[in-house]
Amino acid sequence: MKVFIVEDNSLTRFTIKTAVEKLGHAAVGEAENFAEAVLKLRDSKADILLLDIILPDKSGLEVLKEFKKINSKTKVIVVTALEQDSLDEELMKEGASFILRKPFSVDELEKALNKI
Amino acid sequence: MNMPKNMTWENISKKAFSKAVDKINKISVAKWETSDILPNNDNYDSVCCYFQVDEDDIPMSFAMLFRRSDLPAISKSFIGYGFFVSQKMTRSEELLMEELSNIILNCLISEISNFLGKKIIPSGPKTAQSPKDTAIEIISSALPANAGKITARADMAFVCGGNKIVCEIYSFLPKKFAEKISMS
Numbered sequence: 001m002k003v004f005i006v007e008d009n010s011l012t013r014f015t016i017k018t019a020v021e022k023l024g025h026a027a028v029g030e031a032e033n034f035a036e037a038v039l040k041l042r043d044s045k046a047d048i049l050l051l052d053i054i055l056p057d058k059s060g061l062e063v064l065k066e067f068k069k070i071n072s073k074t075k076v077i078v079v080t081a082l083e084q085d086s087l088d089e090e091l092m093k094e095g096a097s098f099i100l101r102k103p104f105s106v107d108e109l110e111k112a113l114n115k116i
Numbered sequence: 117m118n119m120p121k122n123m124t125w126e127n128i129s130k131k132a133f134s135k136a137v138d139k140i141n142k143i144s145v146a147k148w149e150t151s152d153i154l155p156n157n158d159n160y161d162s163v164c165c166y167f168q169v170d171e172d173d174i175p176m177s178f179a180m181l182f183r184r185s186d187l188p189a190i191s192k193s194f195i196g197y198g199f200f201v202s203q204k205m206t207r208s209e210e211l212l213m214e215e216l217s218n219i220i221l222n223c224l225i226s227e228i229s230n231f232l233g234k235k236i237i238p239s240g241p242k243t244a245q246s247p248k249d250t251a252i253e254i255i256s257s258a259l260p261a262n263a264g265k266i267t268a269r270a271d272m273a274f275v276c277g278g279n280k281i282v283c284e285i286y287s288f289l290p291k292k293f294a295e296k297i298s299m300s
Contacts, residue, residue, distance in 0.1 A: 008240045009218075011211045023128075054218070056240035081139070081222035087235040103143040103219065 004046035006037045006063060007079070012102075013112045016050060016079070019106045020099050020108065034058035038066050043083065046074055048113065051096075052053040053080040053087075061091060074116045077102075119268040119289075120177045128231055129270035129285075132224040137274060139219050146193035146277035153273045156282060163205065164186065164251035167225070167238035167272035168258065176240065177288040179224060179255045180217045181248055186281050190216065195274035205245050214241040220272065224285065232293060248284070256288055265293030 003020045005027060007013040017027045024063035028046050034057040041049070041063075049067065053060035064076060068092040078091050081102040088099055098109065119125060126157050133150055140148045166179040182190065190196035191212055218241055229236040244251055259265050268287040274282065289297075 007213060009211060010214045011215065054222075054238055054240055061237065082237070083226040084235050086229065086233060087237065090235065095188040099158055103139055105142065
């Protein structure tokens with residue numbers, strides 16, 4: 001599967017990318033903030049978007065809303081350390097397929113990728 | 117103005133820190149455990165990681181302060197090797213502290229959110245190195261005065277790799293949220 005990663009922390013982004021490739025998938029793109037994500041995702045052919053919620057400019061929730069306007073096919077896995085009932089509810093309503101809690105193991109990432 | 121001591125705030129922070137330690141143990145090299153807190157109010161050279169929130173135009177800030185001298189022990193327990201303490205923090209040290217604070221502060225923010233029944237999405241973490249009192253003053257004063265901010269403090273102590281680390285955690289909350297917590 002082709003995976004696009006949106007994550008602001010470069011260390012975490014690198015770790016996720018390495019895990020995605022270790023699981024036999026292709027990391028086809030990455031972005032570190034809302035503006036870069038929205039721009040790059042317009043032309044992306046990714047099957048799955050791994051989306052962080054805490055970003056420096058606007059939140060991942062805003063990325064999700066913008067992204068779903070232009071692409072409803074790509075599945076979105078939200079990757080976040082936040083565990084808030086009202087946020088989870090809104091993310092699922094806006095089209096997220098799965099919420100993966102940080103920090104996570106490679107096994108947990110694999111399960112999430114297989115689940116959707 | 118400081119939030120008066122109350123059980124709800126104690127329960128929120130206790131639950132958050134317990135969750136945070138479980139999460140840290142999932143990925144760190146050494147085992148981390150919460151420990152007893154000894155009151156400490158000296159003005160040390162701190163590493164301060166902080167989040168700001170402007171959800172629905174309601175400003176809030178959350179800050180976590182570590183002793184600069186504790187960084188080698190923290191990094192050794194977290195990733196397996198200790199950084200050499202130089203005068204100025206390196207980007208690698210900042211990323212490490214941001215990741216650790218990300219886990220701990222997000223557990224606290226999530227518990228507050230679930231208590232208030234309101235989503236709270238912070239901005240990306242920022243890091244500063246300065247004397248503790250200066251860091252607190254700057255982060256606190258970044259909030260507009262008309263928000264009627266209340267400072268809620270909840271220190272956290274943990275043992276990792278044989279070292280005891282104490283960090284101070286400050287939540288600068290709007291008055292109406294702080295009152296909801298302290299009056300329940």
